[in-house]
Amino acid sequence: MTLAFWRVLGLGLGVCVAAIELHAHHELSSEYDEKKPVTLKGVVSNVEWSDPHVYVFVDVPGPAADNVTTWEVEFASPIDLKKAGWTRDFAQVGETITAEGSEARDGSKRAAGKVLILAGGKKLQEPADAQLVPPRARERKPTPRLPDGHPRLGPVPGETGYWSYPTASTLVENSANIKTDSEGLLKNLSDADKVAPFQPWAKGLYLYRQRTLLKDDPMASCLPPGGPRQFQTRYGFGVLEQPERQRIFFMSAGGNRNWRLVYLDGRKLPSGDDVTPTYFGYSVGQWEGDTLVLHTTGFNERFWFTNGGLPHTEKLTLTERFSRPDFNTLKYEVTVDDPGAYTRTWSGGWTLQWVAEELPEYFCQDNDQDPRHMVGK
Secondary structure (H helix, E strand, O other), X not given: OOHHHHHXXXXXXXXXXXXXXXXXXXXXXXXXXXXXXXXXXXXXXXXXXXXXXXXXXXXXXXXXXXXXXXEEEEOOOHHHHHHOOOOOOOOOOOOEEEEEEEEEOOOOXXXXXXXXXXXXXXXXXXXXXXXXXXXXXXXXXXXXXXXXOOEOOOOOOOOOOEEEOOOOOOOOOOXXXXXXXXXXXXXXXXXXXHHOOEOHHHHHHHHHHHHOOOOOOHHHHOOOOOHHHHHOOOXXXXXXXXXXXXXXXXXEOOXXXXXXXXXXOOOOXXXXXXXXXXXXXXXXXXXXXXXXXXXXXXXXXXXOOOOOOOOOOOOOEEEEEEEEEEOOEEEEEEEEEOOOOEOOXXXXXXXXXXXOOOOOXXXXXXXXXXXXXXXXX
């Protein structure tokens, strides 16, 4: 993890899959219609190389000589574009280019870019799936351990690394055989009953979010990913262990450097007037053999606790289990208990892969232009 990252964390403390997601913080089908392809040829008037997405502004001439329309073409994040060979200076203002993509649903002059052809004929494309799949697993190594013998969930001293590439794109009940896309949209809405034991109102809200292509997703406005969703974000999460202080931190990379604190000192969860609902709730935990078991309560209702738009209430409590069966694998299991939204408790989970690199630098709120254009169907 970068030094800048830990400096940000330090300031905060002083004051107080594999799922492939080509676009980091929301479901682009709520903005763009793949059934409406568009090809734009014009002059580059501006390039914005920043999180959460890269934008190219193209002045496209019309039938009349003085009739020029500026189109805004949206591509993936700088992190993903670099994997496909793009650089910050990939296009110059004044250069004539051709962009291929899909038109915006709201009728604005915007497009989801797929291909960019530069003046010299060089073709740049959105990252292919092969460029975004998990890196090939390194040699098999045993589970690293803390001095007390428990599995180490973060990097060993002197090394770097984080967890990413969850094997599920959303949370569904164990044994459910359901197909979804990379953001948790059901391939078949009739599978909704298999996802979780919904109460009627919760199922209705879930189906609404699905039918409107997740357009109201709070993460589209760069709000934190609470609950299990913290472990499904595009750029993974880091783990900082402080056994001497009996606590552990989970650091999200796919948002705005959100972090979650878990106490392992035997304290009880707060209750009553001691609880102010938050995005990440209040977490305590203990080791049960080689499994870290966490109990969390005190959530607010301002976030979606998993991809795909599953609803929850402030009655939500989670029991999460983390185990590291080998060096490269983290197993995540969660039991959901929310009598406000579901008819019974239920469980699901996935595994994640170790990435022996620094946690990516990504800040959702740097240049977020999408929320006002999300129109759904």
